[in-house]
Amino acid sequence: MMKKVLDKGYVRLVDTMGSDLSVVNSARVSFNKATESLRDEDKKLIKYLAKNDHTSPFRHATMQFEIYAPLMVARQWWKYIIGSSHQDPFTAWNESSRRYVTEAIEFYIPEENAWRSKPENMKQGSGDNLGIEIGKEATKKLLCQIEAGMKNYDWAIENGIATEQARLFIPSAYGLMVRWYWTTSLQGVAHFLNQRTDDHAQFEIRAYAEAVKSFAIDKFPIAIEALLI
Template sequence: MANINGQVTQFNNIEVLDKGYVRLEAITGKDLSSVNSAKVSFDKKATEFTDKERRLIKYLASHGHTSPFRHAFVTFECYAPLMVARQWWKYIIGSGHEEIEKGMQDPFTAWNESSRRYITEKPEFYIPAPEEWRGVPKDKKQGSGGMVPLEVGSVATDNLIKYQKIGLTLYEQAMEKGICAEQARLFLPAYGLYVRWYWSASVQGVAHMLNQRLAHDSQAEFQEYAKAVYEVLLENFPVSADELVKLAEEAGA
């Protein structure tokens, strides 16, 4: 349970893919927070959100004045395949221009991930259904195109399950033989392996990720997570989300 804009709300998982989820873990601020972050320049403060405040958010967003949107923060717990997690991680490394030039991460974002150096929780893997396998795009060197024939997808799903079972068996055997967890994990098929992490970012930082990952040409699996994050952002920062995130309608979010 948590308090959002004066109301007690239960944070529930939004299911994504076959086993994944996104959950709002914590929140600081609301649309009015960004308004007052801008108004402080004139030593003013609003106590309620009216059409005047709505127009101010629209002005800030449309003119690229993003600093007021960095005073409200959200923390998500995410559970996703490694191939999604590693793309998501780029929004930690690349979230600040000065920091990225120095090879540092933005101090105003955070990422903490579960580690198989310390845990032996049973591994879970992402397994696309036979009808979910995509083909090679015709007009570019990366990404994906339309769906492959169902018979091709069925073979791919079966082969993936067999491959993952082999890796899981070898991982468990290594652990039983006394090999440390941080080395035994080498046997686990990596890209489909589910990992769990906390991600904290400002409203502006979340919107930046969404504007890239709701795009129709972004990785489809990441798009599904972006839709879940957008759902949370829109519920808690409805005006800011509507003004800052411009690709939601295109993505069907």
């Protein structure tokens, strides 16, 4: 299952463990009252657990994703993982490394009509889209910068420089597309979604968060709805 995001990116659901029922049964294990089907009273229990911050049962179900996104999205994503309030020790993040692989190098290039203005009253974030003339010039400059850097990278590879050093020539670091696996509990998924589906989140990472959210709701409809603020 894969959802395309931006121009070249995607979110792919690799695997899941558990279901809404897993949350219920892990919460009721102390009373030895496991059930084989989800009842109305179980749905109420899930909502009660989320509302009262009884979050450990939500860590008995997990989701695993493969993500392909601009580096600026990946680093912001990681920030919200390590900043998670529950510090889930079982969250895993494994990213492709250009020390070892020389797969096709791709970059996130905003459309000419997608360059955003600096907001008037904020130190970060963005405002409305800029005019097409500025957008065309911005895209042109970005493409020129990438072309020049890639020529240097190709030169380094052709002249026998180690891949781990040649990658220093790869331009536009924040727009470089990177790929990683992310495995986390339902609580970890919800923490990320609560932070990155907010209207104040950067547009690019919000687009990825919406893709994650659609997968999470499909697989864990009751639990995710209960955990989202």
